[in-house]
Amino acid sequence: MIDLDGTIYKGSERIPAAKDFVERLQAAKIPFLFLTNNTTRTPEMVCDFLSSKHDIYVTPDQVYTPSLATASYISHQNGGDASKKSVYIVGELGLKKAILNTGIKLNEYDPDYVVVGLDYDLTYHKAELATLAIKRGGMFIGTNADTNLPNERGQVPGAGTVIAFVERAVQKKAFYIGKPERPIMDAALDKMGLNAEDVVMVGDNYNTDIMAGIHAGIDQLLVYTGISTPEQVAQREVQPTHVVNSLSDWDV
Structure with missing residues (x-):
């Protein structure tokens, strides 16, 4: 690996x-x-x-x-069919595509799952929706805890930094997959x-x-x-x- x-x-x-x-x-x-x-x-x-x-x-x-692993986790939790469940996702295409391929539906108000990962266009509004959805009972899943991501510019913020934003707002830890x-x-x-x-x-x-x-x-x-x-x-x-x-x- x-x-x-x-x-x-x-x-x-x-x-x-x-x-x-x-x-x-x-x-x-x-x-x-x-x-x-x-x-x-x-x-x-x-x-x-x-x-x-x-x-x-x-x-x-x-x-x-972790996108594929998260999709697999949600699918297994629902007996291989997540089509009757809903999710709100903070993240990029790789994460969204993998999760939505399970058949789960998008729902930003009261979803069954709230999945938070690295989002290059993170806004206060996205974090706000995630926070409120978790408060309404959505299972809080974090893709991975990396605080930094090494690239040609240096060690930029990673998914863990984004997830920590929401963790602080909801005052609970995410269930991590990665x-x-x-x-x-x-x-x-x-x-x-x-x-x-x-x-x-x-x-x-x-x-x-x-x-x-x-x-x-x-x-x-x-x-x-x-x-x-x-x-x-x-x-x-x-x-x-x-x-x-x-x-x-x-x-x-």
């Missing part, structure tokens, strides 16, 4: 070792799944971005997002058809990628190309299974 932002790229900025790392996995026929916390793109959009900006070629079934929580990890293992002991979680963020592996009983490979620094990680009680400065240092 491989993180994207900060591990394979930083926005449009390339991480030189990433392309070679993916191609070595492909040449060795080692199965992999890009397990990102970014909900803004669909898997097809992720593949287009990887090929056009980073010269990395994969298929949509090799990409898994890394480091179990729902996305269990769903990703199921998608890969593998057991936890057969997988390693590769990522740059101790708080999400590495903790996700720890929570799910999956070995971890931390790469220092994104969020976490050696100084920060040294303070952690539980250390990653493996640590590298660059993915070129890892023998697949």
Whole structure:
């Protein structure tokens, strides 16, 4: 399982070792799944971005997002048919498309679910609608807790920052789907058809990628190309299974 932002790229900025790392996995026929916390793109959009900006070629079934995991969670909660339920969504196309593909209906007043993720056009009004809908009884789901997102401009606000806005307003925590929580990890293992002991979680963020592996009983490979620094990680009680400065240092 491989993180994207900060591990394979930083926005449009390339991480030189990433392309070679993916191609070595492909040449060795080692199965992999890009397990990102970014909900803004669909898997097809992720593949287009990887090929056009980073010269990395994969298929949509090799990409898994909290959007898909959230849709799966809602669907399973309703016996595979969410068509009689409703949702209000704060987020981008990737999140909205995945959730609405379950057949669930949009409802900004008194929905059964309120899903909040990264929204590049976040407004007070959107947060207000989410807050009121949660207060009326909607289940509050947060896509992922990332406070920052590494891109070519630096560490910009992530979904966790948006969700924290609503959490403060409703005075309760969201139910989180994405890394480091179990729902996305269990769903990703199921998608890969593998057991936890057969997988390693590769990522740059101790708080999400590495903790996700720890929570799910999956070995971890931390790469220092994104969020976490050696100084920060040294303070952690539980250390990653493996640590590298660059993915070129890892023998697949």
